[in-house]
Amino acid sequence: MKAIVTVMLKDGVLDPQGKAIGHALHMLGFPQVGEVRAGKVIELELDETDRAKAKTAAEDMAKKLLANTVIESFKVEITG
Amino acid sequence: MKAIVTVMLKDGVLDPQGKAIGHALHMLGFPQVGEVRAGKVIELELDETDRAKAKTAAEDMAKKLLANTVIESFKVEITG
Numbered sequence: 001m002k003a004i005v006t007v008m009l010k011d012g013v014l015d016p017q018g019k020a021i022g023h024a025l026h027m028l029g030f031p032q033v034g035e036v037r038a039g040k041v042i043e044l045e046l047d048e049t050d051r052a053k054a055k056t057a058a059e060d061m062a063k064k065l066l067a068n069t070v071i072e073s074f075k076v077e078i079t080g
Numbered sequence: 081m082k083a084i085v086t087v088m089l090k091d092g093v094l095d096p097q098g099k100a101i102g103h104a105l106h107m108l109g110f111p112q113v114g115e116v117r118a119g120k121v122i123e124l125e126l127d128e129t130d131r132a133k134a135k136t137a138a139e140d141m142a143k144k145l146l147a148n149t150v151i152e153s154f155k156v157e158i159t160g
Contacts, residue, residue, distance in 0.1 A: 042117070
């Protein structure tokens with residue numbers, strides 16, 4: 001089973017990386033670009049057959065290691 | 081319209097960040113974790129009403145700036 005954890009900065013938290021990407025895209029000739037937010041995605045292979053257990057474990061991993069929940073929010077998807 | 085660009089290292093390209101995360105998760109008491117891959121996600125607000133045009137533009141941005149296509153692959157999703 002595969003877990004995909006997406007970690008983004010919370011709304012309201014300044015995102016300098018996103019700002020820099022937006023600026024660079026304008027320079028490259030993409031004037032249609034508005035706000036840009038940059039985040040991380042972590043794909044985990046889990047030796048687990050129960051979907052619910054896999055989700056709970058991945059959420060636990062996100063809280064303990066993958067996300068800084070003070071400034072970041074995360075989302076877990078289970079596939080395969 | 082919103083474009084979500086996910087950038088991952090291609091299969092076969094060594095991913096030291098993923099390896100470090102996997103190792104840390106084992107140390108934290110998650111023995112069920114197998115291979116881990118780490119990537120980036122970039123959310124772009126686009127001033128565009130045509131879904132197909134938004135997708136083409138986002139793919140163009142990924143090729144020109146967001147992904148290094150020598151070692152990274154990308155995926156574009158259009159929402160909203």
